[in-house]
Amino acid sequence: xxxxxxxxxxxxxxxxxxxxxxxxxxxxxxxxxxxxxxxxxxxxxxxxxxxxxxxxxxxxxxxxxxxxxxxxxxxxxxxxxxxxxxxxxxxxxxxxxxxxxxxxxxxxxxxxxxxxxxxxxxxxxxxxxxxxxxxxxxxxxxxxxxxxxxxxxxxxxxxxxxxxxxxxxxxxxxxxxxxxxxxxxxxxxxxxxxxxxxxxxxxxxxxxxxxxxxxxxxxxxxxxxxxxxxxxxxxxxxxxxxxxxxxxxxxxxxxxxxxxxxxxxxxxxxxxxxxxxxxxxxxxxxxxxxx
Amino acid sequence: xxxxxxxxxxxxxxxxxxxxxxxxxxxxxxxxxxxxxxxxxxxxxxxxxxxxxxxxxxxxxxxxxxxxxxxxxxxxxxxxxxxxxxxxxxxxxxxxxxxxxxxxxxxxxxxxxxxxxxxxxxxxxxxxxxxxxxxxxxxxxxxxxxxxxxxxxxxxxxxxxxxxxxxxxxxxxxxxxxxxxxxxxxxxxxxxxxxxxxxxxxxxxxxxxxxxxxxxxxxxxxxxxxxxxxxxxxxxxxxxxxxxxxxxxxxxxxxxxxxxxxxxxxxxxxxxxxxxxxxxxxxxxxxxxxxxxxxxxxxxxxxxxxxxxxxxxxxxxxxxxxxxxxxxxxxxxxxxxxxxxxxxxxxxxxxxxxxxxxxxxxxxxxxxxxxxxxxxxxx
Numbered sequence: 001x002x003x004x005x006x007x008x009x010x011x012x013x014x015x016x017x018x019x020x021x022x023x024x025x026x027x028x029x030x031x032x033x034x035x036x037x038x039x040x041x042x043x044x045x046x047x048x049x050x051x052x053x054x055x056x057x058x059x060x061x062x063x064x065x066x067x068x069x070x071x072x073x074x075x076x077x078x079x080x081x082x083x084x085x086x087x088x089x090x091x092x093x094x095x096x097x098x099x100x101x102x103x104x105x106x107x108x109x110x111x112x113x114x115x116x117x118x119x120x121x122x123x124x125x126x127x128x129x130x131x132x133x134x135x136x137x138x139x140x141x142x143x144x145x146x147x148x149x150x151x152x153x154x155x156x157x158x159x160x161x162x163x164x165x166x167x168x169x170x171x172x173x174x175x176x177x178x179x180x181x182x183x184x185x186x187x188x189x190x191x192x193x194x195x196x197x198x199x200x201x202x203x204x205x206x207x208x209x210x211x212x213x214x215x216x217x218x219x220x221x222x223x224x225x226x227x228x229x230x231x232x233x234x235x236x237x238x239x240x241x242x243x244x245x246x247x248x249x250x251x252x253x254x255x256x257x258x259x260x261x262x263x264x265x266x267x268x269x270x271x272x273x274x275x276x277x278x279x280x281x282x283x284x285x286x287x288x289x290x291x
Numbered sequence: 292x293x294x295x296x297x298x299x300x301x302x303x304x305x306x307x308x309x310x311x312x313x314x315x316x317x318x319x320x321x322x323x324x325x326x327x328x329x330x331x332x333x334x335x336x337x338x339x340x341x342x343x344x345x346x347x348x349x350x351x352x353x354x355x356x357x358x359x360x361x362x363x364x365x366x367x368x369x370x371x372x373x374x375x376x377x378x379x380x381x382x383x384x385x386x387x388x389x390x391x392x393x394x395x396x397x398x399x400x401x402x403x404x405x406x407x408x409x410x411x412x413x414x415x416x417x418x419x420x421x422x423x424x425x426x427x428x429x430x431x432x433x434x435x436x437x438x439x440x441x442x443x444x445x446x447x448x449x450x451x452x453x454x455x456x457x458x459x460x461x462x463x464x465x466x467x468x469x470x471x472x473x474x475x476x477x478x479x480x481x482x483x484x485x486x487x488x489x490x491x492x493x494x495x496x497x498x499x500x501x502x503x504x505x506x507x508x509x510x511x512x513x514x515x516x517x518x519x520x521x522x523x524x525x526x527x528x529x530x531x532x533x534x535x536x537x538x539x540x541x542x543x544x545x546x547x548x549x550x551x552x553x554x555x556x557x558x559x560x561x562x563x564x565x566x567x568x569x570x571x572x573x574x575x576x577x578x579x580x581x582x583x584x585x586x587x588x589x590x591x592x593x594x595x596x597x598x599x600x601x602x603x604x605x606x607x608x609x610x611x612x613x614x615x616x617x618x619x620x621x622x623x624x625x626x627x628x629x630x631x632x633x634x635x636x637x638x639x640x641x642x643x644x645x646x647x648x649x650x651x652x653x654x655x656x657x658x659x660x661x662x663x664x665x666x667x668x669x670x
Contacts, residue, residue, distance in 0.1 A: 003501055003504065003505055006497075006501045006504065006530060007497070007498060007501050010495075010497030010498070010501070010530075011497070014495060014497070111327055115331075116326065116327040116328070116331035116335070117331045117332045117335060117546075118331075118332070118518045118521070118550055119550075120521075120549060120550045120551075120552060127525075127528070127529070127553075127554075129529075129531050136530070136531040138529035138530060138531070140529055141497075141529065209525075210494075210495075210522070210525065210526075211494040211495070211522065212518060212521065212522060212550055214518070216328075216492070217494065220494055220495075251495070251498075252495075252497055252498045252501075253498075255495075255497075255498030255499065256498040256501055256502055260461075260487070260488055260489055260490060260493075260498070260499065261461065261488065261490065263498070
């Protein structure tokens with residue numbers, strides 16, 4: 001049997017990345033009822049933006065900065081203004097379908113303008129091993145986990161401890177009242193889109209060295225993050241974090257102890273169980289739906 | 292009556308011009324390859340190799356004075372799409388069909404080409420492909436039945452491993468290789484302590500590698516496609532597995548080295564074709580390829596190049612462009628590199644469409660394939 005510790009470490013590392021992506025998912029849902037089915041492709045694209053910057057001669061650190069900035073412009077600002085705003089007027093479902101179309105468009109565009117082949121991507125965390133209590137643990141797994149968790153903790157602090165965060169929460173919970181008490185709701189919504197763009201760019205930076213930069217690499221991630229968000233609770237940031245970690249670990253354990261062929265099915269079965277018995281998610285709260 | 296006469300006349304003109312085109316126009320080759328999807332590396336190299344060969348041959352006046360014209364279609368690495376694309380290509384009555392590269396796609400398209408009586412020169416390596424009694428199918432590289440015994444022998448004789456972990460991709464290619472090598476291991480008395488199947492396009496290999504690590508084998512045999520090979524090599528390094536890693540061309544190819552970086556170092560394998568082979572013609576091919584495409588091709592680039600030169604050598608041998616007699620001529624044909632430099636090495640095709648040629652054992656050292664042993668041509 002495979003070592004449980006290895007599986008847990010690897011599962012938590014992937015799970016932390018799922019959590020990053022899932023948090024962005026829930027943020028968009030809470031503030032603007034956007035179910036972004038292109039979220040996986042949102043993770044795929046920043047890596048290619050960074051690669052393009054590096055091909056143009058930028059050093060890695062600068063490419064990261066450029067990648068994050070471009071993500072904020074394309075996946076934050078442009079996504080909101082060109083797709084979400086015009087579509088949301090027609091309801092949640094047309095918008096969700098539009099994001100599916102966007103996902104296909106993004107994949108094909110990367111295939112067309114970059115390459116259909118996978119490309120290597122440098123790692124921001126060292127790739128050697130360290131020994132913990134006589135057990136070899138990959139520094140990369142640990143680094144990915146730590147960076148992702150720090151990012152999520154930073155975001156939670158921003159939401160709960162700062163005035164800006166409180167305004168964002170107010171805008172999400174009750175836009176009408178928030179407007180009355182003077183919260184710039186539109187700006188707060190835009191801010192969540194920008195935060196989502198930064199989160200996916202960070203996830204891209206962490207996962208691409210392991211999965212390789214490839215136009216199709218968002219498919220698995222998007223699905224995993226979607227399941228994680230529902231399992232954890234679509235309306236809670238902490239739910240998305242728990243859901244992400246849980247799905248990451250579950251995926252790895254099922255690949256080791258059930259079978260590789262059925263590994264993809266286990267999180268889905270888990271999802272069905274959650275929907276049947278706890279539809280608001282593990283940490284979510286049941287809400288009255290306005291839409 | 293008039294419309295009938297008109298139609299008849301048109302038909303006559305049509306068939307005449309078709310016949311004219313067959314005998315004097317450009318020689319039409321149809322390529323169906325994995326230009327996108329999981330096999331994009333395979334298909335892109337294959338296509339580039341073909342284009343390079345066609346350009347060279349045309350620059351020297353073509354085959355028997357006729358230029359070559361090649362069309363490329365994308366199978367999207369999907370056997371269903373490959374079948375549709377091959378059917379479409381065959382409708383245009385090509386002289387020879389090139390591709391696909393994936394064994395699964397070859398398996399479903401070979402009957403179409405055979406029914407049409409068109410020779411198919413492909414990149415697939417699954418053992419069963421040439422054992423189906425197909426009279427029109429030819430390989431450009433070794434089939435698994437000739438490469439796997441060499442790998443098993445190396446693991447037994449040189450590494451002296453008594454236990455191995457086998458990791459394979461769950462498709463026709465992977466399953467074919469796994470079956471042949473596991474049988475060989477059984478014959479040599481080597482125990483398979485982990486028999487790990489993985490999925491095509493799989494991104495995360497953490498669980499698979501944990502299982503291999505837990506089985507602590509003397510050696511790990513890895514038989515995946517290129518991108519997955521790169522991912523598993525990285526994961527193996529991440530988890531600190533120290534057993535020797537042995538595979539075939541898809542473990543130690545250029546693309547794998549590029550994608551896996553330092554994690555590919557130390558991987559060893561048997562390769563039928565490598566641009567690092569100590570063969571002058573291959574070195575020249577490599578230089579021409581790099582000049583045209585600005586990257587070092589993997590074995591699929593060589594395969595595509597050879598496929599076109601197989602068409603040239605066979606047609607030169609027949610002295611005429613005859614699609615019907617093509618396959619018969621190629622069966623049993625030996626082509627010497629001195630006579631047709633485009634074939635790069637001496638090669639013999641047997642009655643099944645399998646090839647006999649020299650092969651190489653390589654190891655990845657400092658991000659480069661190093662040939663450690665040359666295995667001679669059998670006959």
